[in-house]
Amino acid sequence: MKETQVVIVGAGINGAGLFRDLALNNVKVTLIEKGDFSSQTSQSSSKMLHGGIRYLENFDFALVQEALEEKNLWLKLAPHLCFEREFYFPLYNFSKYPPFMLNIGLFLYDFLSHFKNRPHAMLSKEAILNKIPSLKSEGLKASGMYYDGIVDDAKLTLECIYDGLLESGTEALSYHEVVSVDSQSDHHIVTYENVFSKERFQIKAQYVVYTTGPFTDKLLPHLGLAWKEKMLTSKGIHLWLKKDAIQIEGSVVLTTGEGRVIFVIPQRDAILVGTTETKVDAEMFNIKASKEDVTYLLKILNEYFPKAQVKEDQIISTFAGIRPLVKEEGTSESRGKTSRFHQIYRPTHHSYVLLGGKYTTFRKMTQEVAQELVPRFGISYNPNLTLNPLRQHSLYPTFGQRPKITxxxxxxxxxxxxxxxxxxxxxxxxxxxxxxxxxxxxxxxxxxxxxxxxx
Ligand SMILES: Cc1cc2nc3c(=O)[nH]c(=O)nc-3n(C[C@H](O)[C@H](O)[C@H](O)COP(=O)(O)OP(=O)(O)OC[C@H]3O[C@@H](n4cnc5c(N)ncnc54)[C@H](O)[C@@H]3O)c2cc1C
Incomplete structure (x- = not known):
């Protein structure tokens, strides 16, 4: 039977980030993923590296500050996978906050980034209409402008895995599903199955870490772990629109009557629009956008861009994902308000579960597990290794000049x-x-x- 020090189950961004960190710290580690790497939630995000301007409303200052630090770090570490762009936040006479409060919020956002964000600005009605002429002018009062990051979420995950694979003693398997874990006092026997051939394999590991995102509540009891539901999952969909569907230069943040925000972000020769926040159906893998979700987003778009009147035939494609939110005990079950904090659980002596958080803060979250795990193998943990640039880049870039595909x-x-x-x-x-x-x-x-x- 094969042996390793750590098995990580699930290769979204959290599994990939932990894999890289452990590998760089000389731990023998095997990453096992049921589908392709990054084929679930971590390819279905709004593709923003951001502090989360709306979490300021919940006074989640520590989360915002950490996320802004990470955003600014990745902009430096992986400039081929992410870039900064301006976001316009228009305010109308029905908006929740007046311009002076948005100005304070955006100042706080810059402050929490230690002023490493490009500085925000407030724009008059005329100035914002000048920038985005297609925006609804009726009731428009002013607009904020601030900066956040855009990322190729799937590729950053992939490149963390490629980077980890450059270290010896590492292995990453896609299309292998973990089907059982036999936990003993000081090791686990992990059984995993090739999803095509159904052939089964076993590996002995001293530790198992579950980074299975929104699938965790269903998976762990199925694997025989004593586990009570901890998640408040929520589905979000996005549309990719043809780039001429709406005339916009920068990104726009739209607020809805229910207090949700919808981002409209030009990128990749298209416009990304999202997201929604609805209940999750029984099926959680490879989920799709429903007709109602699409209609909802088009309705909001057409309210804010009345001249554009975007129709279904201007949609290139849609995608959907499930937020792996952790329930906050004793608080409202409103999905929109549930904070993006993360939790680390230790369901057995030799296993960890990493849940929740945001894409942007994956490095920090996985460091918390790595700094506990690495010393258990007699290695002193070096938290700075993940600050080095990624060493193996994807051969085909997402942004900028794209070479001909041959x-x-x-x-x-x-x-x-x-x-x-x-x-x-x-x-x-x-x-x-x-x-x-x-x-x-x-x-x-x-x-x-x-x-x-x-x-
Ligand atoms: C609509 C939406 C928008 C978002 N926008 C943003 C954003 O703009 N910025 C941001 O910072 N965050 C955003 N997030 C949050 C972010 O996407 C997630 O926090 C992050 O991707 C979760 O990663 P993960 O690795 O925990 O989960 P996942 O990416 O889902 O990875 C878990 C993996 O476990 C695998 N798995 C499950 N069971 C098994 C098994 N038995 N064996 C092997 N593998 C298994 C799955 O196949 C999956 O690949 C958004 C989320 C959603 C849903």
């Missing part, structure tokens, strides 16, 4: 970037937002030809 490039990606299926290649390695079923060819290469190159 058969040689596709073969190199398949060889070097742990691709198993066509979807892995198209969605996450090439970062394409067009629905797979509509693609007949990519830059002159037929999809059938590409399929033949797959392992």
């Amino acid at each position: 058969p040689e490039l596709i073969k190199a990606i398949i060889r070097g970037e742990k691709v198993t299926t066509l979807e892995d290649l198209i969605k996450r390695r090439l970062s394409m937002i067009e629905p797979m079923e509509r693609l007949e060819e990519i830059e002159g290469i037929k999809i059938e030809e590409i399929k033949k190159m797959l392992p």
Whole structure:
């Protein structure tokens, strides 16, 4: 039987971040993921590295400060995967806060970043309409402007895994589902199954860490762990719109009657719109946007951009994910207000569960587990190793100048970037937002030809 020091179950950003941190600290670690790496929540976020301007409302200052520090760190560490852009926050005569309060909030946001954010500004009605002429002018009073980060969420996850794999004693398996964990006093026997061939394998590990995000409450009892539900999951969907659907230069933050915020963010030659906050259906894997969710987002868009009148045929594609929120005991069960804090549980002597948080703060969250785990192997934990730049970049960039896709490039990606299926290649390695079923060819290469190159 294979042996390792740590098995991590689930390769979203938290599993990937922990994998990298442990690997850099010389721990032998195996990462096991049921689908492709980053194929669930961590590819379905709003793709923002942000402090979370709206968490200021809940006085979550520590969370905002930490997230802003991490945002500014990743902008430096991985400039090929993220960039900063301006966000406009228009205020209307029905808005919850007057302009002076937004100004205070945005000042606080800059302050909590230790003034490392590019500084915010307040814009008059005329100035904001000048910047975004398509915005509804009726009732418009003014607008705030501040800066946050945009990230390719799937690729940052992938590159953390590639970075960890450069260390010896590491292994990352996609399309392998953990089906049972036999926990003894000082080790675990983890059984995992190849999802295609159904072949089963076992690995002995001293520690197991579950970074299974929104799937945790269902998975852990299924694996036989004593576990009470801890999550208040919530579904959020996004639309990718054709770039001419709305005329906007910067990103816009829209507030809804229920106090939700909807982001409209131009990027990747398209416009990203999201998100919603609704109950999760019984099925949690590979979830899709419902018709009602799409109609809801279009309705809000068309209220704020009345001249655009965006229709369904201007949607390129949609995607959905589940927020892995941790229930706050004794507080309201309102999903929108549930804070994005995280928790680390130790359900057995030799296992950890990391739950909740935000994408932006993954490095900090996983450090909390790593700093407990690493010394258990007689190694002194070095928290600074994750401050080094990522060493293996994706061969095809998401932002900026994109090279022509050639058969040689596709073969190199398949060889070097742990691709198993066509979807892995198209969605996450090439970062394409067009629905797979509509693609007949990519830059002159037929999809059938590409399929033949797959392992
Ligand atoms: C709509 C939406 C918008 C968001 N926007 C933002 C944002 O803009 N900025 C931000 O900072 N955060 C954002 N978040 C939050 C962020 O996306 C999540 O906090 C983060 O992606 C969670 O990562 P994770 O690794 O915990 O979970 P996941 O990415 O879901 O990873 C868990 C993995 O576990 C795997 N798994 C489950 N069971 C098994 C098993 N038996 N065996 C092996 N593997 C298994 C799953 O396949 C999955 O890949 C958003 C979330 C949502 C839903």
